[in-house]
Amino acid sequence: MPxxxxxxxxxxxxxxxxxxxxHPWLDALRAEAPVHLDHxxxxxxxSRHADIRQVLLDTAAFRPDNAQHAVTRLPTATLRxxxxxxxxxxxxxxxxxxxxxxxxxxxxxxxxNAARVAAAVPVIGRIGDELLESAAAQLRETGACxxxxxxxxxxxxxxxxxxxxxxxxxxxxxxxxxxxxxxLFWGRPSPERxxxxxxxxxxxxxxxxxxxxxxxxxAPDTFIGALTRHRGPGGEPVDTATVxxxxxxxxxxxxxxxxxxxxxxxxxxxxxxxxxxxxxHEDQLxxxxxxxVLRREPPVTxxxxxxxxxxxxxxxxxxxxxxxxxxLMGSGSDPEVxxxxxxxxxxxxxxxxxxxxxxxxxxxxGASLARTEAAVALRAAARRLPDLSLADGGAPMLGLLSFRAxxxxxxxxxxxx
Numbered sequence: 380m381p382x383x384x385x386x387x388x389x390x391x392x393x394x395x396x397x398x399x400x401x402h403p404w405l406d407a408l409r410a411e412a413p414v415h416l417d418h419x420x421x422x423x424x425x426s427r428h429a430d431i432r433q434v435l436l437d438t439a440a441f442r443p444d445n446a447q448h449a450v451t452r453l454p455t456a457t458l459r460x461x462x463x464x465x466x467x468x469x470x471x472x473x474x475x476x477x478x479x480x481x482x483x484x485x486x487x488x489x490x491x492n493a494a495r496v497a498a499a500v501p502v503i504g505r506i507g508d509e510l511l512e513s514a515a516a517q518l519r520e521t522g523a524c525x526x527x528x529x530x531x532x533x534x535x536x537x538x539x540x541x542x543x544x545x546x547x548x549x550x551x552x553x554x555x556x557x558x559x560x561x562x563l564f565w566g567r568p569s570p571e572r573x574x575x576x577x578x579x580x581x582x583x584x585x586x587x588x589x590x591x592x593x594x595x596x597x598a599p600d601t602f603i604g605a606l607t608r609h610r611g612p613g614g615e616p617v618d619t620a621t622v623x624x625x626x627x628x629x630x631x632x633x634x635x636x637x638x639x640x641x642x643x644x645x646x647x648x649x650x651x652x653x654x655x656x657x658x659x660h661e662d663q664l665x666x667x668x669x670x671x672v673l674r675r676e677p678p679v680t681x682x683x684x685x686x687x688x689x690x691x692x693x694x695x696x697x698x699x700x701x702x703x704x705x706x707l708m709g710s711g712s713d714p715e716v717x718x719x720x721x722x723x724x725x726x727x728x729x730x731x732x733x734x735x736x737x738x739x740x741x742x743x744x745g746a747s748l749a750r751t752e753a754a755v756a757l758r759a760a761a762r763r764l765p766d767l768s769l770a771d772g773g774a775p776m777l778g779l780l781s782f783r784a785x786x787x788x789x790x791x792x793x794x795x796x
Contacts, residue, residue, distance in 0.1 A: 423702065583627070
């Protein structure tokens with residue numbers, strides 16, 4: 380890569396160079412311009428671990444209001460499509476800096492606590508084995524298969540539906556709606572593509588709204604039911620729009636990003652010499668590998684904050700109203716925190732210091748479930764498909780502002796020689 384002072388003018392956060400291998404850019408930013416105004420997006424890029432942690436923990440100076448805003452301006456035609464569906468995302472979870480956030484978060488965390496995650500392990504294993512049987516059959520028949528669309532992507536969606544009591548929708552539709560929403564709000568789609576995505580996001584929002592009002596779907600023991608019965612800090616009922624916004628975020632984050640994590644975990648494990656055969660039987664190796672992938676290649680690569688007042692970050696003054704992009708992926712390779720950051724080292728002592736799930740009051744409530752699903756999925760795949768290697772060639776990458784993962788995991792029967 381050219382010197383940073385020459386390269387900054389060509390940095391494109393959506394470009395093939397950055398999406399294909401962001402680490403050279405992130406290393407250079409962290410070393411030479413740790414708080415950098417990117418003129419392509421208007422975002423201040425914050426790349427050092429300590430600075431990102433400072434921003435995440437200082438909720439008075441840096442607010443989450445812009446966390447779910449569309450990165451690419453939505454033209455009038457797209458806004459009309461969303462308006463016809465009644466689409467709105469009022470402050471609920473990731474975008475909520477008000478006093479209503481703690482109560483809503485408590486409702487969510489009840490469904491992702493340690494006891495529920497532990498109870499879900501047999502469900503994860505059962506669904507994973509079912510999906511892997513199809514992969515194994517295809518391997519026997521053709522000698523090759525693809526593990527993202529039939530395994531990594533579907534597993535967390537079905538687990539989430541089981542855990543939260545989601546009914547009345549098939550996993551394929553929920554996946555399609557979630558992926559469309561991610562692309563619409565965090566991508567750089569063309570105006571024509573925006574219209575298609577808005578139709579899917581609108582359908583998602585319409586279904587969520589109807590589910591909130593459906594006594595069968597919103598039963599008291601379900602996630603939707605718990606949110607509809609929640610009361611705000613003043614004892615007031617939570618309005619439908621806020622319940623829908625909370626469900627929208629959890630349903631997308633709880634399955635799309637976990638599917639992306641599993642996809643990355645599988646590809647990186649298969650590419651690591653000698654690792655795959657050990658994963659099936661070596662205690663805690665799958666868990667350690669997942670943690671290293673979260674550090675080095677997290678599916679949620681960035682997150683946004685809004686400066687509520689003039690502030691200093693990493694020695695750089697940022698004005699009130701500045702939109703900050705926290706480079707979570709880059710922070711996981713900060714040599715001040717992680718020695719030899721480019722080396723994948725399961726069980727490194729400092730690995731849990733990574734910021735893949737954020738920090739502070741908005742730290743991901745589903746972190747334990749995501750870790751568990753990825754480790755169970757990795758170990759199950761290594762056991763069920765022991766004689767396996769990556770197919771030749773690379774994989775197309777999801778390259779949104781805040782999300783990055785391989786969209787295919789093509790494998791073939793037989794260990795690579």
